[in-house]
Each structure stands twice: as C-alpha cells, then as structure tokens.
Amino acid sequence: MNGEAKALYRSCLRQIGRLPTEYLRQFFRLKVADDVRAALGPKFAHLRSTKLRRVHKDLRKLEGANAGHVSAFRYIVETAYGRRGQLKWEIVQPLRTEPREEPPPRIIRSVESSRPPVWSTEMKALVTSEHSRVKRALKPQTLLVPNTIPAERLDPNSPQSRILGPFSKRREVNARWKFFLQELQKTHYPLQTVLQPRAASDDSEERRFDSGSLARAGIRSIGLQGSGVFEEAEALACPPALVHLDNNADVESTAAKRSFRPTFESHLPQRFLRRRYQQLLAQTPVLTYLLSERDNSSDPVTPSLAQASRKPGHFNVALSPNASRRLGIIHSTADSIDMAWIQQAQVLEGNEMSKGKKRVKSK
Secondary structure, three states: OOHHHHHHHHHHHHHHOOOOOOOHHHHHHHHHHHHHHHHHHHHHHHHHEEEEEEEOOOHHHHHHHHOOHHHHHHHHHHHHHOOOOOOHHHHHHHHHHOOOOOOOOOOOOHHHHHHOOOHHHHHHHHOOHHHEOOOOOOOOHHHHOOOOOHHHHOOOOOOOHHHHHOHHHHHHHHHHHHHHHHHOOOEEEEEEOEEEEOOOOOOOOOOOHHHHHHHHHOOOOOOOOOOOOOHHHHHHOOOOOOOOOOOOHHHHHHHHHHOOOOOOOOOOOOHHHHHHHHHHOOOEEEEEEEEEEHHHOOOOHHHHHHHHHHHEEEEEEEEOOHHHHHHHHOOOOOOOHHHHHHHHHHHHHHHHHHHHHHHHHHH
C-alpha cells in the first residue's frame, strides 16, 4: 500500500509540474501531499482506500487538464480558486457570523440549538445580487421569512393561526436552517473584499485590498485577502493589448508594464487558458465596500466614532470586466480537423439544397 501511494504521489507531481501557473502548482502540491499523508496516517487507516481513490481522481483530472480537456481544466481551476471543495467552505465559514453583534434569540426558549442562522452583511449582499448567484437572486424579505414557512401562521393572532393552529417551532427552526444551507450552495463567493471610497472610480488607485486598511475601516478580511491571487487571475484572463509603439519611450514603458504582468507557462494554447480564466472570473464576484464620506476623511477619530461612521457605507457586488459573458458551458473545442469536417458538411448541405430546388422547378 505504501509503495502504491508513493507511486501515485510521484505521478501527481509530474502532472502538477505541467500546470500553467505557479499558484496552481503550489496549491496542488500542498493538496496532494496532505491527501497522501492523511491516507498513510494511522488515524484514517480504515479509510485509506477511500482517500487513495480521491488522489486517483485528482490525478485523472490533472492528466485531463494537461491534455486540454475543458471540463478537467475547469475542475482544476475551480478547486484551486475556492469555487468548489474545502477552500470554498473555508471562505464561507467566517461569513456565517456577524462580528460585534449578539446571536439571535432562540426560537424555542429551552433549546440552545434553536437559534436561527445569521445572515451577515456580506452574505446579504451576495445572496441578493444576480452577479454572485447560480440561480435567481433572493429578495430581502425572503431572508426574514423563507418561502417554505407560511408567514401568516407565525402570527398567533392571524386568521390562519386561529383555524390551523400556530406554526410548529421545531418546524420553523428546521425550515430556516434548511433554506439557509441550500442558498449557501447556490451562491458564488469572493476571494477578497475591496475597499473603495464612494467618489472613486472602479479603476482608481484608491481601491485597497490589504487587511490593514480593512481593519481600520472596521471591515473583516475574507478568503485570500491581500494575497494577490485574484489580481493575478484578472491579469491572466485579460487578452493581450495591441499597443502601437512610436518611440523609445513607449518601448521602455510598455516593456516595464509587461514585465509585471503574469503569464502562462504551459504547452496549451494561450487562448484556451484565457477563456478558462474568464469563466473562472464569471464565478468569482467582486465584493466592494463603498466607504461613507466620514470614512473617506483623514481626520483622526476614536474607535467608537469610526464604528459609527461605518454604518452609512454598504457592500456592492459586481463582476470583473474580464469575466466571461457566455451563458452556456463549453464542453469541447473544435480543432482544424473538426472545422474541415464542418465546412465539408456545409458544402454538401448546400449542394443538396440546390439540387432540390432544381427538381421543384423542373416539375
């Protein structure tokens, strides 16, 4: 078993070395190493075969991604950037609480676990925005009373409560938590929070991503805050700009800009890789906190005043300008041979149509 695991680990490392970016290579080196270490550890001896099957699955996905298969490459990218798997739920967990606020009261007084789920400020902005939802966005009133709960029966004085009786407290607890967990799965989550003054433009340099600026504004960091991972994905999804160079100064400035731009290191076509990252950005919303005028001022304020001045600010959800606008999912790409067959079929179809018209005219 140990020999099989080591051979599997070496095969994974060979495939990981062919991935197009350093972040993907680092992420899967750590992931595969943790999975193999857990499979060989004494704690999960009874689950060793199951965990090794998961490593086998990752190996097949890595091989497919390096072969240019769209679904396999999307699986690799979505796993590394927290669109699925363990990293996704590590991003979600902090958003399930609201800092500096008391937990909601119990629905059943004697049961501690009957407290309803907490819709944090960031979560409310995400589930009510079309840009971060897999399906239709929720309405704000749905967060207060889910559609699965008859709102009139929650009021003991309503006619329905008098006829049918009050709604069961246990059913209400279960319905609220079921609705909450289902909607979490239908939502895309950002990799970080962007801090932006209200008067600044989207491309302004005043936008801040570091954790220190967020802490001073009273906003918590989420996901891969300040790591530069999202900025790198945006740059990789951006098509190469066509710049006309007229003099030496333009050459130097353009070379300096391109030297800081991340590039793909892969045998796969650049266009194929850019499209995969554009699809990734379509699943990665940009969560921006717009500061109020008091937050924009540079006057020193006490922590209590800073917290009070944070209330007029609000979160905004959008997509990156480099995100893919295609609604459908591309399952495969046509190469030159496929295009030749498609053109031949179109020619034959045109010939058949012309022959049919001639037969109709002759009759």
